[in-house]
Amino acid sequence: MSQENRKVLLRIRNLKQYFPLKKKGLYVKANDGIDLDIYEGEVFGLVGESGCGKSTFGRTILQLYKQTDGRTMYYGKTLDDIAPQYYLKTIKNLHKLKQEQQKALAEYEKLQKEYDALSEEQQYAKHAELDAAKKKANDDLLDICNLIGGLYILDDFSEVSKAYENNYEIALKRRKATEKLAELSAKREDMLVDKKNTSSIDRNIETLNNDIKTYDEQLVEAKKVIEEIRKPYLDNEEFKKYDAMLDNGIDLARLHYSEMRLLRRDLQIVFQDPYSSLNPRLTIGQIIAEGLMAHNIFGKNSPRMQDYILKVMDDCGLQAYFLHRFPHQFSGGQRQRISIARALAVNPKFVVCDEAVSALDVSIQSQIINLLQDLKEKQDLTYLFITHDLSVVKYISDRIGVMYLGNMVELGNSEDIFADPIHPYTVALINAIPTTDPDGQRELQILEGDIPSPVNPPSGCKFHTRCQYCTEICKQVVPEWRELKKDHFVACHHPLLKEED
Numbered sequence: 001m002s003q004e005n006r007k008v009l010l011r012i013r014n015l016k017q018y019f020p021l022k023k024k025g026l027y028v029k030a031n032d033g034i035d036l037d038i039y040e041g042e043v044f045g046l047v048g049e050s051g052c053g054k055s056t057f058g059r060t061i062l063q064l065y066k067q068t069d070g071r072t073m074y075y076g077k078t079l080d081d082i083a084p085q086y087y088l089k090t091i092k093n094l095h096k097l098k099q100e101q102q103k104a105l106a107e108y109e110k111l112q113k114e115y116d117a118l119s120e121e122q123q124y125a126k127h128a129e130l131d132a133a134k135k136k137a138n139d140d141l142l143d144i145c146n147l148i149g150g151l152y153i154l155d156d157f158s159e160v161s162k163a164y165e166n167n168y169e170i171a172l173k174r175r176k177a178t179e180k181l182a183e184l185s186a187k188r189e190d191m192l193v194d195k196k197n198t199s200s201i202d203r204n205i206e207t208l209n210n211d212i213k214t215y216d217e218q219l220v221e222a223k224k225v226i227e228e229i230r231k232p233y234l235d236n237e238e239f240k241k242y243d244a245m246l247d248n249g250i251d252l253a254r255l256h257y258s259e260m261r262l263l264r265r266d267l268q269i270v271f272q273d274p275y276s277s278l279n280p281r282l283t284i285g286q287i288i289a290e291g292l293m294a295h296n297i298f299g300k301n302s303p304r305m306q307d308y309i310l311k312v313m314d315d316c317g318l319q320a321y322f323l324h325r326f327p328h329q330f331s332g333g334q335r336q337r338i339s340i341a342r343a344l345a346v347n348p349k350f351v352v353c354d355e356a357v358s359a360l361d362v363s364i365q366s367q368i369i370n371l372l373q374d375l376k377e378k379q380d381l382t383y384l385f386i387t388h389d390l391s392v393v394k395y396i397s398d399r400i401g402v403m404y405l406g407n408m409v410e411l412g413n414s415e416d417i418f419a420d421p422i423h424p425y426t427v428a429l430i431n432a433i434p435t436t437d438p439d440g441q442r443e444l445q446i447l448e449g450d451i452p453s454p455v456n457p458p459s460g461c462k463f464h465t466r467c468q469y470c471t472e473i474c475k476q477v478v479p480e481w482r483e484l485k486k487d488h489f490v491a492c493h494h495p496l497l498k499e500e501d
């Protein structure tokens with residue numbers, strides 16, 4: 001399917017993850033401005049040498065680390081589902097945000113003029129500054145446009161603010177009622193097991209169900225009011241331009257801890273090391289049950305939970321009699337199946353597989369990859385599959401992104417990346433895959449030199465210290481991220497395009 005027709009599940013923009021060092025002012029720039037769209041139902045393979053920042057990226061988009069900068073928009077739920085505090089804050093600050101955006105835009109235009117007047121040599125030095133100003137101007141605009149789309153063109157936001165605030169208040173009440181309902185339903189199951197009378201809890205559940213129905217109706221009304229406000233501007237060109245940016249996604253980077261908790265169920269991770277990621281004191285049944293209870297999918301004593309856990313174990317190729325065993329009683333491959341069962345039991349939408357097969361024997365690797373693929377089909381999952389091993393991602397990924405020292409350097413469909421790699425780093429990685437080709441046509445080439453320090457990365461193209469095609473411009477100017485072939489992006493001044501291209 002072409003990418004235009006696919007639904008974006010995660011839209012990541014300018015993601016930065018800097019870890020401060022003890023020495024003041026120094027940072028490890030693990031992720032240094034990454035843009036990426038991950039589509040619903042795809043397997044996105046992320047590769048690079050160890051230390052390139054790929055694991056940090058996986059954890060940062062799940063907000064296991066608080067991200068330093070940028071946006072991580074999630075579209076598996078809507079703003080109305082979560083009603084985050086930042087939504088209200090943005091609505092209340094529309095005037096201020098618009099002023100800030102205009103200031104940022106003026107600053108960018110001033111820098112652009114200065115830049116244009118410089119010699120090519122001098123422009124190298126100013127390039128990064130101009131880029132940062134452009135990003136700032138766009139970011140501020142996005143804040144408002146994401147929420148109110150074309151209404152950004154208004155001078156007076158009072159009517160708009162009121163309508164959106166009303167929408168927010170209802171959404172918040174609805175979210176709280178939904179959470180309470182899940183809690184009570186789980187409690188009710190436990191009461192049934194203990195043969196307690198559930199009539200009072202039943203009444204509360206009924207009231208909550210009625211409340212949620214009312215809120216749903218109110219939300220429809222609130223949306224109508226917003227649409228009424230927008231209607232008169234439908235023919236305005238400027239409105240249309242910004243209307244396209246109306247966005248109902250949730251910026252994970254701006255959620256509070258308790259808000260993020262509501263989305264944890266949707267966003268899961270399977271770690272590399274199945275030894276340390278499983279609690280040695282819990283049985284397999286307890287390990288899987290933990291997540292189910294934390295998300296109120298089942299009550300503590302629910303009789304249905306055990307059947308459910310057995311089904312999940314069966315789906316993951318684990319025998320029923322393993323239920324009461326402890327992690328140390330299993331092999332590496334089985335432990336990884338347990339980690340997968342734990343992650344998938346809560347029925348997520350997106351799973352980060354962080355070097356999920358790297359610690360396993362090659363013969364077991366393919367079993368686990370097949371299992372992940374089967375479960376993906378069954379549960380409509382989307383994976384971010386992180387690995388240093390290109391031969392692993394080749395078979396499972398729809399698209400592949402190649403990372404180097406905190407940045408994406410190439411991105412394309414899996415077949416294109418292998419058949420026509422464009423970035424010198426990708427070519428080197430592919431050549432480093434051991435080959436069993438009997439003709440021996442492809443020589444084994446190991447990438448030379450170490451990855452430079454992410455505290456003080458090389459200027460210009462970060463790969464220039466190891467690249468055989470490096471020229472003067474590579475040392476000074478950060479290469480632009482360009483789409484050189486359909487759906488195939490690369491950041492390189494001297495891309496390795498084949499002649500027929």
Ligand code: SF4
Nearest residue numbers: 461464467474492493
């Ligand atoms: S920009 Fe230059 S140094 Fe960087 S990968 Fe391309 S050719 Fe090599």
